[in-house]
Amino acid sequence: MSVSALLSALLLLASTASASHFYGGTMTFDPRKNPDGSYRVDIRFKEAFHSCTTGDSWGCGSGNCGVRTTYESGRVDNSLNGGSWCQTEGVMKRTVPKNSPFQLYKSGCCWIYNTVTSGGNWRLLTHIDLGERSDTSKPNRSPVVTALPIVRVPQNCARNYNLLSCDPDHDKVRCRYGLFSADECGMCNQHAGFTLDQSTCTLSYSNASSGVYAFELVMEDYPTQNITLNYTAMAAVRYPFNNASSNPPLSKIPLQFALEVEAPAPSCSEGEYLPRFLHPTPHHGEHLQARVNQELDIRVKATATFSRITDVVFSGPLNSTKETLTNGEYVINWTPISENYGQHFPFCFIAEGQYGSRNYQSEMRCVIIVVGAEGPRAQVTCTKDTMSVSIERATISGIHGDHLRLNNNASCAVSSNSTHVFTTFSLNGCGTQIEETDQHLFFKNTIITFDNPNHIITRKNEIEIEVMCKYQKKSSITTRFDAHRPAINFTERGFGSFSYEFEFYQSGTFRNIRDPNSYPLEYSVGQPIYMEIAPVNVVQNTEVFLESCVATPYDNPNYPISYPIITNGCGVDETVNIYTSHEANVKFSMEAFKFIGQYEQVFISCSIILCQTNNSNTRCAQGCPNGMAVTPPSHVHKREAAIQTGSHFISQGPLRLRRSASLTEAINPSLNLNLVFVAGCVVAVVAMVCGMMVYKSRGSKVNYKLLKSDEI
Incomplete structure (x- = not known):
């Protein structure tokens, strides 16, 4: 056998071995019309295997699927607890000449081997319809969804998994089992001991034998009013609103994951062996705001009396990262880019705890991130002692420079001129907060609006601008926090x-x-x-x-x-x-x-x-x-x-x-x-890494909304 043939055989063997440990996948899409009349479809798909494997090997099942124009992929998160897995996301852009429906699919062998699913084949199918909706004058967008590759539950603990089911067009979202006759799944099993509420996308576990179960679900969206889909090359199609959803869906996307039923736990009460989430963890279904080019952080904290919290695993968009603070919080970070403006992105996360040789999981929580326009533009400069901030006035219109200060501290004012708002303050002053990971120190402060230094409320155009300096704790650079402090x-x-x-x-x-x-x-x-x-x-x-x-x-x-x-x-x-x-x-x-x-x-x-x-x-x-x-004198x-x-x-x-x-x-x-x-x-602490700025609407911090299952 030649060297090239041997190499090809080894690559094929490696690919087959990787694909034989499938943990599930999802796909979502967001289309838009190009100036020349063609359509661009942004497609995000997640896959999970034993190793970090991904590839754009989607085939065209029906219709005109267009051509791929760009593609990138990378790891989202991975875990070594309860069987190693790695979830990746691929971001694919396709140009489609017409807005008629088409289908993409991907398939392979095999699901993760276990005694329940027997390592059968897997298949992902997505139905995309680019017909122009009469209610939005745009093509239909799919529901947004993600899930952890494998969720685990003790055999004696009943649990509900509220699968994220939100639609950016405010359509009604339904979930069902995939059909073998429609090529929507590989094994198409409906397992005893589990109940799927199709209208709320809630999967309930009651009792089943130990083992890993593959769930191959399909998520669909239906209009909540009578609409028409208009096409350039075919007749318009009317979609009457029907509570029974007897009409064809606007789109179909796959939602597949593994669920492992483990040995019984000593207790099913959250916070004992099973981790329980604490503040500031967002609630399931919360609607969070993000800004273009500004880092979003989702803070997650969990506790358990007997288990030791070992990790928080998550599923989110490409380029998300995770850090662990020394206070026990986990921070999931993501920075949207300009082309994400107006789009919706799902995040799901689970806390994992360890007791002896056993690993336990919390409930799965999911949130939706809606990306807004870019906020204030700022330059943050960090030194070993100070943080300097300069904000372009044009990007904070409606805010007077005299109505800004640091962290509710009346003695830490912010200066301004005709073009910029600026301030410099000590890393240990003006209410600057410090956070720590094993590798970094973060010094954070917030510039806020106010009416009067003696008032505790304000009715100005309220904003919060978080500024941060990030420092490496270990480096060969010699800048250090070890000098005598001056007067x-x-x-x-x-x-x-x-x-x-x-x-x-x-x-x-x-x-x-x-x-x-x-x-x-x-x-x-x-x-x-x-x-x-x-x-x-x-x-x-x-x-x-x-x-x-x-x-x-x-x-x-x-x-x-x-x-x-x-x-x-x-x-x-x-x-x-x-x-x-x-x-x-x-x-x-x-x-x-x-x-x-x-x-x-x-x-x-x-x-x-x-x-x-x-x-x-x-x-x-x-x-x-x-x-x-001691109460200071009133005067x-x-x-x-x-x-x-x-x-x-x-x-x-x-x-x-x-x-x-x-x-x-x-x-x-x-x-x-x-x-x-x-x-x-x-x-x-030896090396300054960078300065960062995050803009937040003050209102959004206290006005989070819980989402219903059929709306954003």
Whole structure:
């Protein structure tokens, strides 16, 4: 045998082996008329096999299927739990000369081998009718649908699977089993123990033998009113509305997947062994908005008392990605492009949990993404300390620059000129939030509209512009968050401009500061840390109040992992000492400790308030309330009575734990071992990756709508 023949045989064998482990597939389409009278049909099809295999081998079953003009494909998601699978999506564009109906099909051998389906053949069939609808004056669009390749249910747990059934033309969507006589399926089985509600596309499991079941369904759409389909080369066809759907459907698309009935679970209650979704996970059927060229994120979080959440698997459009945050949330990201404008895209996801050798799945939830026009155009510039944002005014028409600020923070205003709105702020200021994955750090903030700084509502043209800087946690680049923090400048009406610096000292005499060039500073566990926050130039007749201090692994007081040192003016760490009060500076100390975990650096961030001296109505005069809440005097915020400033954050660090041959023995047993100072910068934040901007309508965040099964 020649080398070329042998190679061809091996490729054929590999293709056959891959195709013999079919887990299902779907297809949707979105047509539009070209200026020359032809039609462009955007087709998206998903397939799942044991490996990431895809190919544009669709055949023309009937009619004029036109020619393929472009094609791309790639992996959507994969899983190793309960049998490995990989789902891919192909995006194919076809040019069709006429708008008469046609059919595409794809088939092969075999379904995933198991005792129930016996590894039979598979077949996907799509019926596309490009006749111009009398109600929309456009060709019919198919329902939008997707599904996970395999869903799993314990044998003793009844469960409903609400299959996504939404139509962009607001048609009625129905689901049914494929028919062998119509070449719509490979095996065409209707399994006992399962019930399909055709009108709601709900598949219900009650009881069946263990094993994998192949479901080869067909999704169809029917008009909800009398319409006519008009053609260029054939007579018009009337489609009368009929509740019984006895008329032919407008389109037919395949919806095929595998369902595995597993061994019984100890409990069928969600949140015990079977994962249960938590906020901020969207509800099934939610209608979410996206913007062209701006990243959409879908946040998913789940919990289980006995199982450990190991993954969230999803099915979505090509170029979707997934990241896992250290707080247990999963974030599914996708960025629509200009040609996606006005289109609808489905996402489905399932949380997976592990208990011993068993893997359990949550319910399957699905949402619809509707892509709107591009939002504000912005340039985000990230440095190791700051984030700068510049937004083109022309892209936020109706919004005055004076009605924008950062994250509901009245002290963090946004400036503007005739062409741009712009701001620069510290990564640890103005309410910037931090999120973390194993590979990256994300610093996020939001520019919002407001009417008046003293109002909590606004009736302006409401928008939210999310800005983000993304940093790699490990890189060969030498830019690092390990430099001494310079003095911080503040400006407030009634007090003018003032600067404060945060320094560490060699000893309790507070005479010699630690060399700024020696950062990050090293300490041993239990060693005293002496700190002072002091003005660079003393503001006459003022005193500083140390409102709060927290220790965090990164230079951001809002980081979700933090240890409170001082709260509401009171020391909450048992080793903290505050040496000065009612003075222009504040000195305090505490013993070094270590965060348990992989965090090996720490910053200390404090909130300070500047007050008039000898004024009993200020927060400074009230000091520590011994656990009682403190209510500022009612006249404090009046502009004519500026007796104190707002709260301002100032931070310093990083600190590291000095290496020790007997680190465990050096830890003071009296310290809280759930909270520990950080040891050496193994996970140093080192390289800025990029700046990003996401635009959201503020209304859309609170006005999500649950979709009925037959509408968007």
